[in-house]
Amino acid sequence: MAHRPRREMIAETRGKLLAAGRKAFGTIGYAEASMDDFTAEAGLTRGALYHHFGDKKGLFAAVVSEIDAEMTKRLEDVTAQAGDSWRGFVDGCAAYIEMAVEPEIQRIVHCDGPAVLGPSWLTTSQSGCIACMTDDISRLKAEGIVRDVDPEATARLLNGASLHAAQWIAGSDDPEGTSKKAVAAFRALLDGLRVEADEHVAPAVETAASYS
Amino acid sequence: MAHRPRREMIAETRGKLLAAGRKAFGTIGYAEASMDDFTAEAGLTRGALYHHFGDKKGLFAAVVSEIDAEMTKRLEDVTAQAGDSWRGFVDGCAAYIEMAVEPEIQRIVHCDGPAVLGPSWLTTSQSGCIACMTDDISRLKAEGIVRDVDPEATARLLNGASLHAAQWIAGSDDPEGTSKKAVAAFRALLDGLRVEADEHVAPAVETAASYS
DNA sequence: TTAATTGACATACGTAGCGTATGCAACTAA
DNA sequence: TTAGTTGCATACGCTACGTATGTCAATTAA
Known part of the structure; x- marks a missing residue:
């Protein structure tokens, strides 16, 4: 079980990062938002962020x-x-x-x-x-x-x-x-x-x- | 000579920092502007900046x-x-x-x-x-x-x-x-x-x- | 004139946070 | 089964900020 959704897992990760970033950017602002912090809050690391969005600006743009x-x-x-x-x-x-x-x-x-x-x-x-x-x-x-x-x-x-x-x-x-x-x-x-x-x-x- | 201006030297330093910061902020933007760089360009160090303006934001506000x-x-x-x-x-x-x-x-x-x-x-x-x-x-x-x-x-x-x-x-x-x-x-x-x-x-x- | 003090600024250090390089496990394909 | 790709984590170096400390000149007091 929990084996089929490959594409779904990826989309879920992207979604988590997007949501976590959006929350952080929307509350404390871009400059104060630490990538380590809000990726950890989403149960991930900065590695996932760099993989999906290139850099901090990339996530922000998304x-x-x-x-x-x-x-x-x-x-x-x-x-x-x-x-x-x-x-x-x-x-x-x-x-x-x-x-x-x-x-x-x-x-x-x-x-x-x-x-x-x-x-x-x-x-x-x-x-x-x-x-x-x-x-x-x-x-x-x-x-x-x-x-x-x-x-x-x-x-x-x-x-x-x-x-x-x-x-x-x-x-x-x-x-x-x-x-x-x-x-x-x-x-x-x-x-x-x-x-x-x-x-x-x-x-x-x-x-x-x-x-x- | 060059002995009287105590107040003037201070004002000059402030002015130099203000001008250097203004130039850097106005060209490459706040985030990209390195305090080490533009204070050095003005012949000063970050020490002067912190003394006069508290921090980077303080200079920017000025x-x-x-x-x-x-x-x-x-x-x-x-x-x-x-x-x-x-x-x-x-x-x-x-x-x-x-x-x-x-x-x-x-x-x-x-x-x-x-x-x-x-x-x-x-x-x-x-x-x-x-x-x-x-x-x-x-x-x-x-x-x-x-x-x-x-x-x-x-x-x-x-x-x-x-x-x-x-x-x-x-x-x-x-x-x-x-x-x-x-x-x-x-x-x-x-x-x-x-x-x-x-x-x-x-x-x-x-x-x-x-x-x- | 000299000693003491203040203040202007520099130097040194600690630290956070970003970006890259690398590693590993899971999935896919032959 | 094996080779290759992909998704993500870990490890590292570097930049840049802020603070703590030091130093020297200028003022003030005696």
């Missing part, structure tokens, strides 16, 4: 891309779940902010990620989320809902804005209140992108005034 | 706050130099993007900074620039130029958008073209914040269309 895939899926789900396409876009942005507030994502993807994988990684990465937002904006533009803007450029700007909003919220003493402020301001920004803001200026002003 | 002060000053200058207050604000944002494209600022402040000094640092930091932008927005709101938005929240969102725009530009194969796209999209975002965009929608659409 963890990041795993998380990135999860984030992309979550975003796509949220966007698809809304009937209105504009609503779907706004909800997607809100979901992105919410994800970026989560400590693990915050630490691994947005904090250590750029430093470990290099500044150039920033451009190519988050490709999933950026692509998702770019598609949304393209569609909204085609539908005549948003103004004539470059979809990718706008997606990247909004992505950056979302990120900073999340970091602001996560670092705040009053996450609740800060979150409300940030989301209200974000909606105001988004409303500015619409071709005709007539029927939307009113609610925007209303929410913007609700926290003063 | 470098970051030096750069942050410089950035704040540059931003204030740009903003003050423009006659129109709206123009001053827009110019300030553009200047922020331009600064963030510079390799040293990119690497030290936006790439390694959060990872080394911790995620929480993000909130408190960039305080100079954030405060500057917040003031601008408050003024513009009081002047009736921008809509009723929370100044600090909006400042942080725009700050994040600027940052990502800069990273996108810096990592692009075609920085010139990417920069045009990013700035055009950014102007479109800013225009959306104005109370009446009548006289500004035209040029915004014009610049937005100029790169298609």
Whole structure:
């Protein structure tokens, strides 16, 4: 018994390393995470890690891309779940902010990620989320809902804005209140992108005034 | 001779360490920068560094706050130099993007900074620039130029958008073209914040269309 | 002027943690 | 059965950080 699963044992080892690394990176951060420690915690040694991922950075990159895939899926789900396409876009942005507030994502993807994988990684990465937002904006533009803007450029700007909003919220003493402020301001920004803001200026002003 | 300057010698040593660290951090990055190497390059040893800055992080923090002060000053200058207050604000944002494209600022402040000094640092930091932008927005709101938005929240969102725009530009194969796209999209975002965009929608659409 | 003290910086040491080289056992193939 | 490959552990060296200690110049006091 326990004899057939050869491929499975290997996949299990990979999975253990991935999980252990993800946990360590997500809590104490990349620099503080000792390979000896978290591989031992997974019942393995650094030898397995070097075999499967090459080095510490390799494991980190694998963890990041795993998380990135999860984030992309979550975003796509949220966007698809809304009937209105504009609503779907706004909800997607809100979901992105919410994800970026989560400590693990915050630490691994947005904090250590750029430093470990290099500044150039920033451009190519988050490709999933950026692509998702770019598609949304393209569609909204085609539908005549948003103004004539470059979809990718706008997606990247909004992505950056979302990120900073999340970091602001996560670092705040009053996450609740800060979150409300940030989301209200974000909606105001988004409303500015619409071709005709007539029927939307009113609610925007209303929410913007609700926290003063 | 060369006898009076006691205080001066100390300041000079501090300055040498700061400059050496800044150069190393700005080129090869924090993790790759060896204290033995760059202190030796400055004609000193690690002993001096530990004496003045406590540890490697301490020196890094000093470098970051030096750069942050410089950035704040540059931003204030740009903003003050423009006659129109709206123009001053827009110019300030553009200047922020331009600064963030510079390799040293990119690497030290936006790439390694959060990872080394911790995620929480993000909130408190960039305080100079954030405060500057917040003031601008408050003024513009009081002047009736921008809509009723929370100044600090909006400042942080725009700050994040600027940052990502800069990273996108810096990592692009075609920085010139990417920069045009990013700035055009950014102007479109800013225009959306104005109370009446009548006289500004035209040029915004014009610049937005100029790169298609 | 000299003795004492402080402070600026260098030297020496211990140690953690990464990467590589090597070893071994289990599985596969001929 | 044997030869070869693969998955992972063990052993080693090296780099680089932090601390403890030493030293010399500059200040202060007598």
